[in-house]
Amino acid sequence: MEILKVQNLSKVYGKGENKVIALNDVSFSVEKGEFVAIVGASGSGKSTLLHLIGGVDRPTRGKVFIDGKNIYEMNDDQLAIFRRRQVGIIYQFYNLIPILNVEENITLPLELDNRNVNQKDLKELLELLGLERRKNHLPNELSGGQQQRVSIGRALITHPAIILADEPTGNLDSKSSDEIVSLLKKSNKDYKQTIIMITHNMEIAKQADRIIKIEDGKIVQED
Amino acid sequence: MKVLNKLSLKNLLLNKKRSIGTLIGIVLSVALVCAVAGMFISLKDTLVQTAIQSQGNYHIELYNQNDEDVKVLENNRDIEEIEILNDIGYSDFNEKTEDRPYIHLYSYKDEKSFTNLTVDLLDGRYPKNSNEILISEELYLLNKDKYDIGKNITLNYGERKTLDGYVMTKENPYNEDEVISNSIERTFTIVGIMDRDYELDPNGDPGIGCLTLGLENNFNKQHSVYIRLKHPTSYEKSFSEILGTTFTKKSPIVTDEYSVNASLLRWQVLKFDSGTTTMIYSLITILLVIIVVTSVFCIKNSFDISVMEKKKNYGMLASVGATKKQIKKSVITEGLMLGVIGIPIGIIVGYIAVFILTIIVNSVIGDFITRNVEMRCIISLFPILVSIILGVVTIYFSSLRAAKKASKVSPIDLIRNNDDVKINKKKxxxxxxxxxxxxxxxxxxxxxxxxxxxxxxxxxxxxxxxxxxxxxxxxxxxxxxxxxxxxxxNIDYNVMVTSAFDDSPKMEDVLKVSGTDDYTMLYQSKWTSDGYLEISDLSKLTDFGKDIMDEGLKEQGCFDERKDTYNLDCNKKLQMNVIGIDENSFKEYAKKLGLNYNSVKDKGILINNYRYINADNVQIEKGIYNYKKDDVIKGIYNKKPLEIEVAKVTDKRPRGLERYWSYGGYLIVSEEVFHDLGFTPYILTIQADNPTQVSLDINEKIPELSVVNIExxxxxxxxxxxxxxxxxxxxxxxxxxxxxxxxxxxxxxxxxxxxxxxxxxxxxxxxxxxxxxxxxxxxxxxxxxxxxxxxxxxxxxxxxxxxxxxxxxxxxxxxxxxxxxxxxxxxxxxxxxxxxxxxxxxxxxxxxxxxxxxxx
Incomplete structure (x- = not known):
């Protein structure tokens, strides 16, 4: 089943002489339960692609379908609601809310959506993340790896259609990186979670089901 | 420019919004301090000008100085200038009035004294030689044709002496047996008319004061010397030297030998004892404290914020090897740069505010308070210095605090922008x-x-x-x-007429002059020390009443201020004032109190409250008597027993009595009903259509009465x-x-x-x-x-x-x-x-x- 479909997606920043084509007519699709890695040098357009898929930015041209819905037909508020239900985003710098503790950060998308937190699910998730004993800690009391695990938890809690991870290991040492990648793989297996991950580390990318390589805003290789 | 200074400047320019926010805070605070201090200086100047205008530009006046004394004073280095006034003598003149049968002639030694001692010229000019004379308005009014500018007047001036040869001065009232002796004849040309000067021409002096220039006193060769000090701030030391005795703040300001110009000194040096200066000082202090607290807080806050926002910059600097000291210096430099811009702008803005305020003051207040004195915007060092010091100190310490913060945290914390805020761990x-x-x-x-x-x-x-x-x-x-x-x-009249006890019958003539029906006439007893209702039963007094009676008697001795006479008997006793009121006004008054006129017309209304300001400058107001409605007040009046029933006890006063307070209280009765008690007019209040005209008319026709234009x-x-x-x-x-x-x-x-x-x-x-x-x-x-x-x-x-x-x-x-x-x-x-x-x-x-x- 096709969960994500990207159609002729282009993004142009600036105008005239300053014009930068970040993404040039990109098309591909992702099946449900797939773990896809997008690789490319810095400035190749991979982050732009991820942000367009996540609906936090709007394209110059082209369409993105998630679960069969064209996300750019929605207005900002609809998109925000769609995002909290169907998309989980993991950032390189975690971007946790400093005043909320681990548990509160993880359940934030549910709370925003006015949904009840299933305590059993939460407990399971915390176990999976290895954060049961840290659930009342604030982000600044955690290590980088732990913070990134919280942000993975935040992405997983809503069981979204798709998880987008933007260099999730870019800020971590190799031990923590390994932990994060195996966590992503585990959630991909256990929950049949679709994951799209950006990285420039080929070692990590190799652990994905499929690698898409981008250069100068174009897909140059897919396998 | 060093690279760090360059960085500070760039920081300021790049974070324009924050810099402007801080700058506004600095400008406002400095401007406010400068304006308050500047206003204070301008106010002080106005008060000094007013004091000079009313008293003259001198600090102390010495009486009875001979030529030797004057020479000594002229050589005193503490003295800036002296003015010499000679009392030339008294002269008979044709327009004799009962208590002022003379012209009292004075002479200044120098022409400058007329302006320095502010002789209030109404018309004409000051005399230029000893053949010219400046006359008092009083003289002009006695005979406008005879005593006018350009006319000549011949005086025979000499000494007032009693029959047994005792020399009388201006303190001695007219005595029918006195004579003028050793008189000298001299003719003067009238060149100007001046307002009555109570300094030269006090109440009780039987001569109308007039001034000439350059005449000597031929009888006792004594002079009055007005002294202006070089350094008024050290007036205590200077006075002590001049007087030859120790002079302190607490010394009497008027004695037989000298009189201190206290109103000038008070405002010039602000050290002279006075409740008002204390009040002004405490007010200024409160204002300055509020300003300092608010502005220190505001400026400190701006710096904290700007450092917080730029923490990362400082982290970068630290990571490339800037020492803590350098970072601190960079933050402080930034602060001082803002100060260099903000403080001068603040001072300018502050002075613009002072300037505008003085214009407003002059236009709003006009001549009401300070005759002939305009408030000036004085630019002086004090406000500028205070503003600069306050601004610099505040900025320095605020930026120092921020600088310490910036240099304290480790580079990596700064770079990661962590630790901005300590987050409360508790659940x-x-x-x-x-x-x-x-x-x-x-x-x-x-x-x-x-x-x-x-x-x-x-x-x-x-x-x-x-x-x-x-x-x-x-x-x-x-x-x-x-x-x-x-x-x-709540005052519903616009002219008030009062008089000295002796002249009070003339008040009835006023009603003819003013020609109005809307008036209230209050009467007091025509008997002096017996003209009170002496209460025999002192148990009718409240505790407060007893206290103030004791105090009142102690303070006044046997002098009765109310009737300007000495009571012969000053034993402890309580004298209630019996005040008559004209029939119509009594009706009005009874109606206002909710009483039926017919049932109270032969009774009295007791005004029971007394108000005074105690030693701590606090106003106190309480009841004097325990009398209630229908009680009968018993006492002695004019040596005969008198009983009056109380119709009501109140603190509401009849028209005219609003600002009169007596520890004896007031019993208001109808003048018509109680006519036999022997009343004489006391206070007259009029609601006139044209109060200004009525006041002028009364002034002109019956000058003995004092008229207040309430409006x-x-x-x-x-x-x-x-x-x-x-x-x-x-x-x-x-x-x-x-x-x-x-x-x-x-x-x-x-x-x-x-x-x-x-x-x-x-x-x-x-x-x-x-x-x-x-x-x-x-x-x-x-x-x-x-x-x-x-x-x-x-x-x-x-x-x-x-x-x-x-x-x-x-x-x-x-x-x-x-x-x-x-x-x-x-x-x-x-x-x-x-x-x-x-x-x-x-x-x-x-x-x-x-x-x-x-x-x-």
Missing amino acids: VKSPSVIKKLFGIGGVIAYKNLKRSKKKYRTTVISLAVSVFVFISMNTFMYYTFSVTGTYYK ENVQAEKSIYLLMSIFLYGFITVITLIGVTNIFNTITSNLELRQKEFATLKSVGMTRKEFNWMINLETIFYSIKALIYGVALGLVGSYLIYLATASNMDYGYHFPLAAIIISILAVFILVFIIMRYSMSKINKQNIIETIRKDNI
Whole structure:
């Protein structure tokens, strides 16, 4: 089943002489339960692609379908609601809310959506993340790896259609990186979670089901 | 320029908005200090000018100095200038009046004395030689044709002596047996007319004062010497030297030998004892403390914020090897650069404010208070110095604190922008009510407030301080205006006529002159020391009544101020004033008190309250007697027993008696009914159509009476009221502006620092509506918190002000409800506007760009 479909997606920043084509007519699709890695040098357009898929930015041209819905037909508020239900985003710098503790950060998308937190699910998730004993800690009391695990938890809690991870290991040492990648793989297996991950580390990318390589805003290789 | 200084400058230019915010804070604070100090100097100058205008530009006058003494004084180095006045003598003249049968001639030695000692010229000019004379207006009015400018007058001046050869001075009233001896004839040309000068021509002097130039006293060769000191500040030392005895602040200011110009010294050196100077000093101190606290807080806050925002820069500097010292220096340099721009602008703005205020003062007050004296905008060193010192010190210490903060944290913390705020670890349970009422937005807002208290502390404190200052100042103004406003409140007449006891029968003529029906005539007994109702039963007095009777008798001795005579018998006794009132007015008065005229016309109405200002400068007002309605007051009146029944005990006074207070109280009776008690007119009040004309007419036709044009006084009072409003509201406005600048700085920076957090919330799916809702809730939460603190403190402040100013008067505590409501509305409106302003910027930003912006 096709969960994500990207159609002729282009993004142009600036105008005239300053014009930068970040993404040039990109098309591909992702099946449900797939773990896809997008690789490319810095400035190749991979982050732009991820942000367009996540609906936090709007394209110059082209369409993105998630679960069969064209996300750019929605207005900002609809998109925000769609995002909290169907998309989980993991950032390189975690971007946790400093005043909320681990548990509160993880359940934030549910709370925003006015949904009840299933305590059993939460407990399971915390176990999976290895954060049961840290659930009342604030982000600044955690290590980088732990913070990134919280942000993975935040992405997983809503069981979204798709998880987008933007260099999730870019800020971590190799031990923590390994932990994060195996966590992503585990959630991909256990929950049949679709994951799209950006990285420039080929070692990590190799652990994905499929690698898409981008250069100068174009897909140059897919396998 | 060193690279660090360059960096400081660049920082300022790049963070324009923050720099301007800080700059506004500095300018406002400096301007306010400068304006208050400048206004103080200008006010002081006005008071000095007024004192010179009314008393003359000298510090001490020495009597009876001979030529030798004058020479010694001329050589005294402490003395800047001396003026010599000679008492030439008395001369008979044709227009003899009963108690002033002479012309009393004086002469200045030098022409400059006329201006230096401010002889008040009404017409013409000052004399230029000993053949010219300046006459008193009184003389001119006696015979306008004979004593006019250009006419000649021949005087035979000599010494007043009693039959047994004793020389009489201006202190001795006219005695029928006295003669003028050793007289010299001299003819003068009248060159000018002056206002009566009570210095030369005091009450009781039987001669009308006139002035010439350059004549010597031929009888005793004595002079009066007016001395102006070089250094008035050290007046105690100078006076001691001049007088040959130790002179201190507490020494008498008038003796047989000298008289000190206290009103000039008081304002010139501000050291001379006086309740007013103390009051002005404490007021200035309170104002300066409020300004300093508010502005120090505002400036300190701006620096904290700018350092917080630029922490990363300092981290970078540290990581490339800048020492702590260098970073500190860079922050302080930035602060001083702002000071170099802000302080001069502040001083200029402050002086512009002083200039505008003096113009307003001159136009509002006009001639009411200070005749011929205009308030000037004096640019002097003191306000400028105070502003500079205050500005520099505040900026230095604020930036020093910020600099320490910037240099303290390790480079990596700075770079990662961690540790901005210590987050409260404790578990915060948001009450379920909040979730139910406000949703998740409310919960996040609530937790934000609870967990990062410090982030909000500055905003909450700024708001609370502003609210506190506003409520307190408001109460202060309320009581100030209540006190000043009551003086002429509810007065329904515009001319008041009084007289010396002997002249009082003439008051009845006034009614013919003024030709009005709307008048009230109050009468007092025509018997002097027997003309009171002497209460035999002292047990009818309250404790307060007993105290003030003792005190009153002690203070007055046997002198009766009320009738300007000495009581022969000064034993302890209580004399109630029996005041007659004309029939119509009695009817009106009874009606006002809710009494039936016919049933009370043969009774008395007892005015029972007495008001005085005690040694602590506090006004006290209490009842004197225990009498009640229908009691009979028994006593002795004019040596005969008298009984009058009380119709009512009240503190409401009849027209005219509003400002008269006597520890004996007043018993008001109908003059017609009690005619046999023997009444003579006391106070006449008139509601005239044209009070100015009526006052002038009375003045001209019956000059013995003293006339007060109440309407003029009401106008003057209104002007003062208006002026005080301008000052106080102006002050509040600027203080509030400083507060607003501060709040603006904290709120905008707070939101900017949290941009990334906001972007994250949006990226995990918070809609714009939910986001705005959350921010609004946060605003409401901390506004409420600030208001609770601010209003509570404001109430404490206002109660303290009430205790200090008004608790002993008959004003109850005034709950500052209006001020509280205004504060609440203002806080919410202000905070919402500032929030909206910053939010519109945040909402415009791209989520992703914001999230990535701060990452390395």
